[in-house]
Amino acid sequence: xxxxxxxxxxxxxxxxxxxxxxxxxxxxxxxxxxxxxxxxxxxxxxxxxxxxxxxxxxxxxxxxxxxxxxxxxxxxxxxxxxxxxxxxxxxxxxxxxxxxxxxxxxxxxxxxxxxxxxxxxxxxxxxxxxxxxxxxxxxxxxxxxxxxxxxxxxxxxxxxxxxxxxxxxxxxxxxxxxxxxxxxxxxxxxxxxxxxxxxxxxxxxxxxxxxxxxxxxxxxxxxxxx
Amino acid sequence: xxxxxxxxxxxxxxxxxxxxxxxxxxxxxxxxxxxxxxxxxxxxxxxxxxxxxxxxxxxxxxxxxxxxxxxxxxxxxxxxxxxxxxxxxxxxxxxxxxxxxxxxxxxxxxxxxxxxxxxxxxxxxxxxxxxxxxxxxxxxxxxxxxxxxxxxxxxxxxxxxxxxxxxxxxxxxxxxxxxxxxxxxxxxxxxxxxxxxxxxxxxxxxxxxxxxxxxxxxxxxxxxxx
Amino acid sequence: xxxxxxxxxxxxxxxxxxxxxxxxxxxxxxxxxxxxxxxxxxxxxxxxxxxxxxxxxxxxxxxxxxxxxxxxxxxxxxxxxxxxxxxxxxxxxxxxxxxxxxxxxxxxxxxxxxxxxxxxxxxxxxxxxxxxxxxxxxxxxxxxxxxxxxxxxxxxxxxxxxxxxxxxxxxxxxxxxxxxxxxxxxxxxxxxxxxxxxxxxxxxxxxxxxxxxxxxxxxxxxxxxx
Amino acid sequence: xxxxxxxxxxxxxxxxxxxxxxxxxxxxxxxxxxxxxxxxxxxxxxxxxxxxxxxxxxxxxxxxxxxxxxxxxxxxxxxxxxxxxxxxxxxxxxxxxxxxxxxxxxxxxxxxxxxxxxxxxxxxxxxxxxxxxxxxxxxxxxxxxxxxxxxxxxxxxxxxxxxxxxxxxxxxxxxxxxxxxxxxxxxxxxxxxxxxxxxxxxxxxxxxxxxxxxxxxxxxxxxxxx
DNA sequence: ATGTAACCGAGACGGTACGTCCAGTCTTTAT
DNA sequence: ATAAAGACTGGACGTACCGTCTCGGTTACAT
Numbered sequence: 001x002x003x004x005x006x007x008x009x010x011x012x013x014x015x016x017x018x019x020x021x022x023x024x025x026x027x028x029x030x031x032x033x034x035x036x037x038x039x040x041x042x043x044x045x046x047x048x049x050x051x052x053x054x055x056x057x058x059x060x061x062x063x064x065x066x067x068x069x070x071x072x073x074x075x076x077x078x079x080x081x082x083x084x085x086x087x088x089x090x091x092x093x094x095x096x097x098x099x100x101x102x103x104x105x106x107x108x109x110x111x112x113x114x115x116x117x118x119x120x121x122x123x124x125x126x127x128x129x130x131x132x133x134x135x136x137x138x139x140x141x142x143x144x145x146x147x148x149x150x151x152x153x154x155x156x157x158x159x160x161x162x163x164x165x166x167x168x169x170x171x172x173x174x175x176x177x178x179x180x181x182x183x184x185x186x187x188x189x190x191x192x193x194x195x196x197x198x199x200x201x202x203x204x205x206x207x208x209x210x211x212x213x214x215x216x217x218x219x220x221x222x223x224x225x226x
Numbered sequence: 227x228x229x230x231x232x233x234x235x236x237x238x239x240x241x242x243x244x245x246x247x248x249x250x251x252x253x254x255x256x257x258x259x260x261x262x263x264x265x266x267x268x269x270x271x272x273x274x275x276x277x278x279x280x281x282x283x284x285x286x287x288x289x290x291x292x293x294x295x296x297x298x299x300x301x302x303x304x305x306x307x308x309x310x311x312x313x314x315x316x317x318x319x320x321x322x323x324x325x326x327x328x329x330x331x332x333x334x335x336x337x338x339x340x341x342x343x344x345x346x347x348x349x350x351x352x353x354x355x356x357x358x359x360x361x362x363x364x365x366x367x368x369x370x371x372x373x374x375x376x377x378x379x380x381x382x383x384x385x386x387x388x389x390x391x392x393x394x395x396x397x398x399x400x401x402x403x404x405x406x407x408x409x410x411x412x413x414x415x416x417x418x419x420x421x422x423x424x425x426x427x428x429x430x431x432x433x434x435x436x437x438x439x440x441x442x443x444x445x446x447x448x449x450x451x452x
Numbered sequence: 453x454x455x456x457x458x459x460x461x462x463x464x465x466x467x468x469x470x471x472x473x474x475x476x477x478x479x480x481x482x483x484x485x486x487x488x489x490x491x492x493x494x495x496x497x498x499x500x501x502x503x504x505x506x507x508x509x510x511x512x513x514x515x516x517x518x519x520x521x522x523x524x525x526x527x528x529x530x531x532x533x534x535x536x537x538x539x540x541x542x543x544x545x546x547x548x549x550x551x552x553x554x555x556x557x558x559x560x561x562x563x564x565x566x567x568x569x570x571x572x573x574x575x576x577x578x579x580x581x582x583x584x585x586x587x588x589x590x591x592x593x594x595x596x597x598x599x600x601x602x603x604x605x606x607x608x609x610x611x612x613x614x615x616x617x618x619x620x621x622x623x624x625x626x627x628x629x630x631x632x633x634x635x636x637x638x639x640x641x642x643x644x645x646x647x648x649x650x651x652x653x654x655x656x657x658x659x660x661x662x663x664x665x666x667x668x669x670x671x672x673x674x675x676x677x678x
Numbered sequence: 679x680x681x682x683x684x685x686x687x688x689x690x691x692x693x694x695x696x697x698x699x700x701x702x703x704x705x706x707x708x709x710x711x712x713x714x715x716x717x718x719x720x721x722x723x724x725x726x727x728x729x730x731x732x733x734x735x736x737x738x739x740x741x742x743x744x745x746x747x748x749x750x751x752x753x754x755x756x757x758x759x760x761x762x763x764x765x766x767x768x769x770x771x772x773x774x775x776x777x778x779x780x781x782x783x784x785x786x787x788x789x790x791x792x793x794x795x796x797x798x799x800x801x802x803x804x805x806x807x808x809x810x811x812x813x814x815x816x817x818x819x820x821x822x823x824x825x826x827x828x829x830x831x832x833x834x835x836x837x838x839x840x841x842x843x844x845x846x847x848x849x850x851x852x853x854x855x856x857x858x859x860x861x862x863x864x865x866x867x868x869x870x871x872x873x874x875x876x877x878x879x880x881x882x883x884x885x886x887x888x889x890x891x892x893x894x895x896x897x898x899x900x901x902x903x904x
Numbered sequence: 905a906t907g908t909a910a911c912c913g914a915g916a917c918g919g920t921a922c923g924t925c926c927a928g929t930c931t932t933t934a935t
Numbered sequence: 936a937t938a939a940a941g942a943c944t945g946g947a948c949g950t951a952c953c954g955t956c957t958c959g960g961t962t963a964c965a966t
Contacts, residue, residue, distance in 0.1 A: 021941030022931040028943075046353050051921060060944045065923070122408055123349045127272050129410070136411045168426040171412070172398050175405030182348055182408060184355070185362045186397070200394040203429060247910025248962040254912075277952060286913045291954070473915030474957040480917075498805050503947060512918040517949070574860055575801045579724050581862070588863045620878040623864070624850050631853030634800055634860060636807070637814045638849070652846040655881060703938070729926060738939045743928070 024067075031057035032064055036078040041113040045120045048075070072124030072131030079117050080138055095154025096198060102147065103173060103194045110181050111188040119181055144170050160202055172201050250293075257283035258290055262304040267339040271346045274301070298350030298357030305343050306364055321380025322424060328373065329399060329420045336407050337414040345407055370396050386428055398427050476519075483509035484516055488530040493565040497572045500527070524576030524583030531569050532590055547606025548650060551599065555625060555646045562633050563640040571633055596622050612654060624653050709735035710742055714756040719791040723798045726753070750802030750809030757795050758816055773832025774876060777825065781851060781872045788859050789866040797859055822848050838880055850879050 035057035039048050050071060054061045068074040092098055110118065125132035147170045154160035176197065180188045261283035265274045276297060280287045294300040318324055336344065351358035373396045380386035402423065406414045487509035491500045502523060506513045520526040544550055562570065577584035599622045606612035628649065632640045713735035717726045728749060732739045746752040769776055788796065803810035825848045832838035854875065858866045 020933055020939065022943075024942065025931095044353055049921065050923085058944090060946095061923080062925090062945085063943065066942075119352055123352050125410075126345055126349050126408070127270055132410050136409065140409070140411060165422055165426050168422050171402055172423075172426065175402040176397055178409060179401030179404045182352070183362065183366070183404060184351075184358050185366060196391055196394050197398075200391050200398065201426065246908070246964055248964095249911075251912065251962095275952065276954085284913090286915085287954080288914090288956090289912060292911085471959065472913070473959085474917075476916065477957095496805055501947065502949085506918095510918090512920095513949080514919080514951095515917060518916075571804055575804050577862075578797055578801050578860070579722055584862050588861065592861070592863060617874055617878050620874050623854055624875075624878065627857030628849055628853040630861060631856045634804070635814065635818070635856060636803075636810050637818060648843055648846050649850075652843050652850065652879065702936090706938075727926065728928085736939090738941085739928085740930090740940090741938060744937080749927095 028059045028063055032059055033078045033081045036074050037082055040075060040117045040120050044116055045123055070128055072128045075121045075124055076131055076134050095150050095159050098150050100194050100198050106177055107188045110177055115181055144174055147173060169201055254285045254289055258285055259304045259307045262300050263308055266301060266343045266346050270342055271349055296354055298354045301347045301350055302357055302360050321376050321385050324376050325424050326420050332403055333414045336403055341407055370400055373399060395427050480511045480515055484511055485530045485533045488526050489534055492527060492569045492572050496568055497575055522580055524580045527573045527576055528583055528586050547602050547611050550602050552646050552650050558629055559640045562629055567633055596626055599625060621653055706737045706741055710737055711756045711759045714752050715760055718753060718795045718798050722794055723801055748806055750806045753799045753802055754809055754812050773828050773837050776828045778872050778876050784855055785866045788855055793859055822852055825851060847879055
């Protein structure tokens, strides 16, 4: 993990818990993070200014700079604060259906306000590699792993062909979301798109899916508000 | 087309061709565009400043603002200036191989300096929809069409399965490139990646490809230096 | 002369009068200088802030920084703007009386608002030698010269002893003013002080002063509002 | 005496001597005062910062603020710590010579590092009258009294004319030092200046000085390092 | 040939945000 | 109680670019 993330998520100790001195004011931390998030949602990158965050949160600029070295770091931190680590979802027993609905949820999320935040983070990351690094480690990878798991389960149950390249499946499904978010050549919520995507990636649904005996409790890849 | 694109490509008339007055100085236009491009390549978005472009090109800021309304517009224009409309390539007769090599070329291009420029354009486009619009129309769509054509030809020749969803194929192949460019979770030039990608999208190569009778001269999707 | 003075006094050409580019806005210059002066008078050094000057004058900070490199330079310039080069006074024919009244006027000026400005300039000058240099050259020296002239005339007319050390006289009379301004150990306008001072410096008035035939029109050392 | 001076000289109890709690740490007091002095000498006003003093002395800012209300108060206190109350000097028997040598010593002191400290104190005093007040009471007045005493003795012995205005003599001699310190229009250590000054103020040395019967031990006006 | 219109360079201008420094204050633990 | 540590609000700093605005000068067509 990088310094970018030293605005701690739950359970993290960013600075060696100091015994001496005034402890960090958590109210300020919260105010700053939620102000940052709100500004990103409402005004996008243009309005996402340290000064604006300071003004809206009622905190001093110095307090912001003390804890987050760059705007990008602040942006990721504000996203992490708003997102559950991994929301559990109910597996239906069909990997196909699971993927479809998961993709739909993700696309919906990205089409909404959180999408603007994510886009902003990626933008900031272009000139600040640590931001992207943190985003990938903290947000992207755990969620990609969920998709991978669904695929793995589908293969194991025989629903999906054994020769399926898991890594590529994840890559294809996920990347297409981000591209639409950023390039906007097509809408993220194009109707029917989810199904076509899954069909194309998994191949035609000729084999009847075998319902798993015990419907497992797995986790969603979607970004949920905390 | 929007005002964003009024930095004309060849043969375009951005402003109602004025009969009176001093004609536009093409030397300045060239100097500005190439300075912009160079700055984008060398310093990325951080160094891509109207003032820097003016300084490097030896032109006045007013001259830049006269012709390009925003930094984003200037960025796209500078890219268009550096890129052939569509470089012709030799079709090998195998759609699979064509796609693989095309993807490899594109990935290579995006991993290089031009990738930085493209990323910058997309970044600028986040707060300036016209920029993305122009980029899609002028750069993206024509190139996507080429992929589509290869697929179409492959289907027609029987090399590729008839039920292939052309639109989705293009989407999958292309988007994954842009995601890697922007998110950097994986390198663009991962070895073997191109093959796995094509295999996953087109399905297993069971049908023996039928070489087309007359190898057609089609066009590359890659962005070539002009 | 130093860069500090490039806010021109009358007849000066601070930057080689440039033919190219937008000419300097004199309204801004005036507004800045008078705002600076007012702030120095009203709030002293504490309130004399580039930001405050900008706010009060309605100009941008950058405009101020473009023309005056430091707060000190701005302070001197604002003083120079408010002061006549050398106000003429009527010589009475008695060097003694002339010096007394001149000292009284100067003390009065220094005890007033302009004194605060001068004190501020000297303070700024402590960490910026150019400021002091400019102040001495532009303000102090010309005025000291006037005292010297009065003394010279008094000696020539026989009113003052020939062995009088002109330089020291000027030094003694002037310095004591500045010390009282800055150290405040004694009030500047102590009644009778002027006479005692002159008496001590010039020696006892034993020689009857010879009235000059034609009372000359000389110049005051005092700082007059322009 | 004012609150400004509650940095105690030796033997003073600024705060009602507390019976309970941790006693004041004298090591901190010393460290702070000498750090302040050093910073004033080395970096002048610019580097004389509470934070810098804290850093250099290894004390906390709060400790400084607890004992000295303002930077100015700290500055005077640091000067007082470095200075003997009144260093004794040997009177030569000639008031003239005594004054000359005394002036020379003072000028030398002011031209050196301590001069920077004094200038800083006066600067601070401009926006903090209590600082000047303390400086005058603690430093200036006792030393001026010494000059006055020399003059008085000179008059009593007949060396100096009886009509000499003691107060004005002190004023003239002392003020000119401070002016040169602050305005820098002339160097403080101009050779021969001391003699000319004394000559001008005391009048020509026509009367042969009467050596006093018993050379008295008086005190110097100069500021000696403790 | 001479307007007239649009171009071009230079550079001043009002602004916004930057990231930093320091001022003072407050809150904690340690002595 | 005093001290050290260090987080906090707040204000000003000086800088970088923004996008706009005059200027003096330069083409090149249209009278």
